[in-house]
Amino acid sequence: MIPILLHRITVTALTAVLVAAEPCTLTISHAMQGSPYTLRYAYSLRYKGDTENPLTNGNIEDPGCTATTLPAVWNGFHGVDLDMALKIRKNKKFSKVEVRFLDLPGSRIFAPEQVYLYTGQGKHRERMKLESEVTREERVAGGSVVIHHFKLRSEGMKHLSLQAVNKGVCPPDHPDAGQTAWLFCDEVIFR
Numbered sequence: 659m660i661p662i663l664l665h666r667i668t669v670t671a672l673t674a675v676l677v678a679a680e681p682c683t684l685t686i687s688h689a690m691q692g693s694p695y696t697l698r699y700a701y702s703l704r705y706k707g708d709t710e711n712p713l714t715n716g717n718i719e720d721p722g723c724t725a726t727t728l729p730a731v732w733n734g735f736h737g738v739d740l741d742m743a744l745k746i747r748k749n750k751k752f753s754k755v756e757v758r759f760l761d762l763p764g765s766r767i768f769a770p771e772q773v774y775l776y777t778g779q780g781k782h783r784e785r786m787k788l789e790s791e792v793t794r795e796e797r798v799a800g801g802s803v804v805i806h807h808f809k810l811r812s813e814g815m816k817h818l819s820l821q822a823v824n825k826g827v828c829p830p831d832h833p834d835a836g837q838t839a840w841l842f843c844d845e846v847i848f849r
Contacts, residue, residue, distance in 0.1 A: 682723030683708070683731055689752040690744065690848040691716045698741035705734025705842065713742060718758060718845045721795045721803060731845070732760060737838040740770075740822040742846070743779060746815050752848040755808045757820065760842035761794075762801035763832065767840040768825040769804035776819040783819050786810065803844075812848075820846060 693714045701707070708730040709715045717731045733740075761769035773790055776783040790806040797803060806822075825839040 682720045682725050682729040684718050684720045685716050686718060686845075686847065687716060688847045688849055689750050690714055690747070690846075693744050693747065695742045695744035698743075699735065699738035701733045701740075702736045702840075705732055705840075707731065707733045707844075713843060713846050714744070716845070719760075719797075719803065722798050724798050726799060728760075728842075732842045733844065734767075735824055735841040735843075737824060737826060738841075739824050740820070740841055740843050743783075743817060743819040745817055746812060750812065750848075752812045753809060754847075754849040755810065755818075755820075756847040756849065757806045757808075757822065758844050758847070759804045759806070759822065760801060760844070761804050762842075764800075765840070766828055766832075766834055766837060767801070767842050768828075769802075770806075770822040770824065770841060772823040773806045774821045774823075775808055775810070776821070777815060777817065779817040779819070783817070 691714060692711055694711055695714060708717055712733055719729050719731050723729065755775065757773055759769040760767050775786045775788055777786060778784050788808050788810060790808050793805045795803045822841060822843065824841040828834045828837045828839055
């Protein structure tokens with residue numbers, strides 16, 4: 659009788675661990691990991707990431723994931739831009755910023771065509787004259803992850819803002835033409 663009880667406890671504990679672990683998620687480290695930020699437009703409460711400060715927490719989707727539902731790492735912006743601002747912590751140095759977006763047009767989720775970085779804050783922010791290199795990782799579950807890579811120097815920088823322009827509505831050739839488009843981001847990475 660005692661071995662059965664111990665077996666049940668073990669199975670229950672194991673089940674709890676398996677349920678608590680988020681499938682399809684990878685955790686990476688970066689220079690601004692966990693940094694707080696502000697958003698000009700809120701993300702949808704349906705797709706609000708998986709932790710506090712979900713756009714800088716280090717959690718990204720595993721591109722090899724085969725799940726048909728999106729992992730909780732994605733932050734969804736319905737019809738509005740991703741427009742975030744963060745204060746650069748002292749002694750934090752980085753030379754690259756990578757911003758990861760989901761492109762899944764069949765679900766009305768479009769990667770932005772334009773992503774901008776700004777220095778300064780509020781009305782005094784100034785757009786940086788940077789071009790991004792764009793790469794694409796195919797997802798096993800369909801669609802792709804589009805990554806905008808920026809090279810810059812963080813020395814002397816106190817504030818950094820990012821704007822990713824939402825498509826707004828589905829284009830005329832889309833089955834849901836005219837419907838509000840989504841923009842999804844899982845992480846802003848500072849290397």
